Amino acid sequence: MFTLLFISGKNWQLSLSEIIAYMQTNQINFEIQNFTKEYFIIQTQQKIAPTIINNLGGTIKIGQTVLTLPSQLTKDAYVKHDKQAGEKILYALEKSSIVNEMAKHIKGKVFFGVSVYLEETQLKPRAGEIQRLFGSAIKEKLAEQGKKARFMGFANKAQGQLSHVEVLKRELVQNKSEILLCIGEKNSWIATTIAVHNPFEFQKRDIYKPRQRKIFGMPPRLAKIMVNLSSCTENKTLLDAFCGVGTVLQEALLIKAHVVGTDINPWCIKATEDNLKWLTHEYELHNAN
Numbered sequence: 001m002f003t004l005l006f007i008s009g010k011n012w013q014l015s016l017s018e019i020i021a022y023m024q025t026n027q028i029n030f031e032i033q034n035f036t037k038e039y040f041i042i043q044t045q046q047k048i049a050p051t052i053i054n055n056l057g058g059t060i061k062i063g064q065t066v067l068t069l070p071s072q073l074t075k076d077a078y079v080k081h082d083k084q085a086g087e088k089i090l091y092a093l094e095k096s097s098i099v100n101e102m103a104k105h106i107k108g109k110v111f112f113g114v115s116v117y118l119e120e121t122q123l124k125p126r127a128g129e130i131q132r133l134f135g136s137a138i139k140e141k142l143a144e145q146g147k148k149a150r151f152m153g154f155a156n157k158a159q160g161q162l163s164h165v166e167v168l169k170r171e172l173v174q175n176k177s178e179i180l181l182c183i184g185e186k187n188s189w190i191a192t193t194i195a196v197h198n199p200f201e202f203q204k205r206d207i208y209k210p211r212q213r214k215i216f217g218m219p220p221r222l223a224k225i226m227v228n229l230s231s232c233t234e235n236k237t238l239l240d241a242f243c244g245v246g247t248v249l250q251e252a253l254l255i256k257a258h259v260v261g262t263d264i265n266p267w268c269i270k271a272t273e274d275n276l277k278w279l280t281h282e283y284e285l286h287n288a289n
Helices: 012-025 050-055 071-078 083-095 098-105 121-144 164-169 199-207 220-229 247-254 266-282
Strands: 002-008 030-035 039-044 059-070 110-118 149-152 178-183 187-196 237-240 258-261
Touching: 002 012, 002 178, 002 187, 012 030, 012 039, 012 059, 012 220, 050 059, 050 187, 059 071, 059 083, 059 164, 059 178, 071 083, 071 121, 071 178, 071 187, 083 098, 083 121, 098 110, 098 121, 098 187, 110 121, 121 149, 121 178, 164 187, 199 220, 199 247, 220 247, 237 247, 247 258, 247 266, 258 266
Parallel strands: 110 149, 110 178, 237 258
Antiparallel strands: 002 039, 002 059, 030 039, 059 187, 178 187
């Protein structure tokens, strides 16, 4: 069994619905172990490639869960500053692979990031503080392996999360060096980030396509979510009866579906044709239908 941690987008219900639809459509056996407004813990029977994030519009990060701890222990360590609880977490980190993997992948000084996600609203003003304390614990274990390290944190007590853009720019996924700490009511999960949403690809399909309709336009991320909610897959036919400038159709074409679009506005039909020609050329979709 494999336990994955999904960090959701702004609309967590839409993000979770998309994941469920995608898993079911692609016949992936899964079980939702826990879900909050910020993250979902999902167990699968088969290993899932990190590239799955490219097929999802509502997921910001995916982490491979390494440790599960009682939340009371993490709260005692990082909210109440209980030294004994902190030592227990240090011991658990030492026994896990999370620090060893980081040290193995990075030569020289280790630069790593920590992101904290909290289920309980009253703890959220402490996110930055928890981030620094947990980052110091990781740094301490790296020092024991002879590794100099510094971690990405924030002075603001309420800010404890790295954005997907920061993770991409710092190459933290490649180096297995962003650690996710998710504290729920009963359990806490520690994971290594294995994939992040790439906003630049969605931006490319949004602002660089030749025909725009800014007032009524749909963001490509939302279009991706809608395609997944429709259970569309490769070689299926997707009909968008009010296609506008073709944003939903382009996301369906990218998964190699056959697409049909209609619209009452002749300008929209021509705009969609131009946009889909651009897409097929830009992404080399030679057999696009």
